[in-house]
Amino acid sequence: METAVAPVQWVGALDRGHLKMLDQRLLPAEEHWHEMSTYAEVADGIRDMVIRGAPAIGIAAAYGVALAARVLAVEAERDEIEEKLEDVYDHLSKTRPTAVNLFWAIERMKRTVAESSELDAPALVARLFEEAEAIFTEDRDNNLRMGRLGADLLPEGAKVLTHCNTGGLATGGYGTALGIIRAAHAAGKLEHVWVDETRPYLQGARLTAWECMKDEIPCTLITDSMAAHFMKEGEVDAVIVGTDRVVANGDIANKIGTYGLAVLCKHHGIPFYVAAPVSTIDFEAQSGDEIPIEQRSAREVTHIKEQAIAPEGVQVAHPAFDVTPNTLVTAIITEEGVVEAPYRPNLAKLRES
Template sequence: MTIRAVEWNTDSIILLDQRLLPKKTEFITLRTIEDVWESIFELKVRGAPAIGITASYGLALWASQATFDSVDKFKKELSVKKDYLCSARPTAVNLFWALERLVSSIRNTDSIEQAQAQLVEEAIRIDLEDEEVCRQIGEHAWTLLKDGDTVLTHCNAGGIATAKYGTALSPFYLGKERGLSLRAFATETRPVLQGARLTAWELQNLGVDVTLITDNMVAHTMKTNSINAVIVGADRVAANGDTANKIGTFGIAIIAQALGVPFYVAAPLSTIDLSTKTGDDIKIEERHPDEIRRIQNELIAPTNIPVFNPAFDVTPSHLITGIITEKGVVKGNYEEALQALFT
C-alpha cells in the first residue's frame, strides 16, 4: 500500500497528518500559508523531502491567492513569504532548497499571472522529481544489498517522508515490486517515536518482515541478529560528508563501526549542502521540553524537570561507509566526491 503524504489540489494542499499515526490515518486540508507553516512546525508533515515539497506547494498556494498591482511588489512579498516558511524548521536543507528554487523560477517573469502559474508548475515538478530520485536511490542501495539481508534503520525515511518510495526505505519498496525480500529492524526513535509510529506502520503495511526495538537495544540487536547494514536518511549533508539526521543516529553509527556493520546514509542531492562546510556549521533544532516529559500528552517525568531536547545530531563522515544518492553511492573522500556530483 502506498500513501502519498502530500498532494496538490489546485486551491489547497492535502496532507497526511503524521502525528496521528498509527492510530488514525487522517488527511487534512491546508488552505493558507499559515496552515502550511504550522503543519511543518508541528510535525504534521516531516521528513526533509516531504517538508520541501509541502513548503513549495505552500508558497505556490500563497502566490495563487495574492493580489498586487505590480510584479515587483509581488516578487518582493514572495521573498518575505519564502523566509517565513524557512523559519518553520531550521535543520532540513530541502526546505530552503525547494523554496529558493521556486523564487528563482520566476526571476525573469514580468507578469503576476505568469509567475503564479510558473510557481505551481515548479512545485509540481519538485514533487514528481522527488519520486524518481527516491526510486534511483533504491536502485543504488540494492547494489549494496542482497536478497534476504537484514537492515536496521532509525527514524522514518520512507514514502511518507518523501513523494514516494522514501530514501532509507526505498530498497524495501523496490524489493517488494521485484519479489525480493529484506528484513528490517526499526528503532523506536525517542522522543517523538517516528520509528515506532511511522516506520513500523509503513513497513508492516508494505508487507515487510519488520521488528521494532527501543533505541537502547541497538548495540545488542546489531551484535546478535546478523544485521547486514544500517541505512538511515538525512536532513542535511555537509560538504565534508558530515550528516545531520534524527537524534540518536550518531550513536548508532558508533555502534556500527565498533561491530563492523556498514553504515549508509541515503540522501538526495537536494539534501547535500555544499555551502555548509562541516557538521559543526549545521544549526540543530531544539524542541519543546514536553516532547521528553510526556508521551502522547501523558506525563512521564517531573513537571518542571529541565530538559535538553535536540531534534538532530551530526554523524561525522569518518563513521559513514557510503552516501547513497540518485547518482550513485559515494565513498572515500567525501569532500571531493560530493562536489563531483554537482559538476
C-alpha cells in the first residue's frame, strides 16, 4: 500500500516554478501548502519545522541549492556561481544540526556543481534541478525496498509500536519505519499499530495517526508514558523507529523518547528495529557521543499552539533528540539490507558497496 502524501513538491517549469511545502505544524486540522521560490525561504521552512524528518529535510535542501543557483545564474557570471553557492550551503546547513541527510544532500549538490564545470549557467541550473529530483525519487524507491525488507522481519499478526513520524510526511512520500508498517499492512501481516504521541511536538499524534487513518492502517494513539504498560501486557511484538543519524558503531540519534523505548524493549525482550536509508549513516562519526543534539525552544514544551500548559517562567530543557546505544538495537534496516551486530564492520560494508 502506498500513500499520496509527500511533504515537498516541485511545481512548474525550472525557470519560473517553485517548491511547495506542506505545513506540518497545522496538521491534522488544516492542509496548507507554502510556495517557496528562494533558498532562504526553504531554509526558514526547514528551521521552523514547516517540514521535518531527515529525508524530507535533505530533499528540500537540495531544491534550495537549485533555487539559489537559478537566481545566481541571472545575477552572476558562470565562474562566480560556484563560489557564491558556498554561502548557500552554509546557510542551509545551519537549519537543523542533527539530521545527517541535510549535510549529505548539500554535499551531493556541491559535488554536482564541481563536476559540471563545463556547463554554462542555464545548463548548470537544469543539472542541479535534475539532481534534486533524483534525490527525491531515490528516497521513495529506497523506502519501498526498505519496507519490504522490514516487513519480512515481523511475525504474522504483528502488533507494532512506533515513535514520532517516519512516514510519507518525513520522506519522499512513503516512509522509513512507517514504510515498513505500510508494507506489513499491505502483506496482511499487521494486526495493529501503537502510535506514541511524541511530546512535545506531537508528531505521532498529529502526523503518524493522520497518515495511518488516511491509509486505513489500524492504529491506537497512546501517550509516551503508556508504552511500558502495553509491553508488559504483551500487546507489543516489535518497536520500529526511524533515525536522523546512524554513526559508524551503530549508535542512533532519533526523536527524544526513543532511547527510553529501547531500554523498555530490552527489559521486555521485544525487538527494537531502526529503519534508516544509507544516506542517514554518518560513517565519519565513530560513536553517538559525536552527534550534535539540537536544542529547541522552551515554548514548544510550555505551550500547545497558543495555549500555555505550564507556569509562566518555569525553567525548561528541550533536547529534540536522544542517542540510543547500539547494544539496544536489534537490527538496522536499510534499502541495501538488514544490518545486525557487530555494527561497525557490517555498516562499513554498506559504505564499500
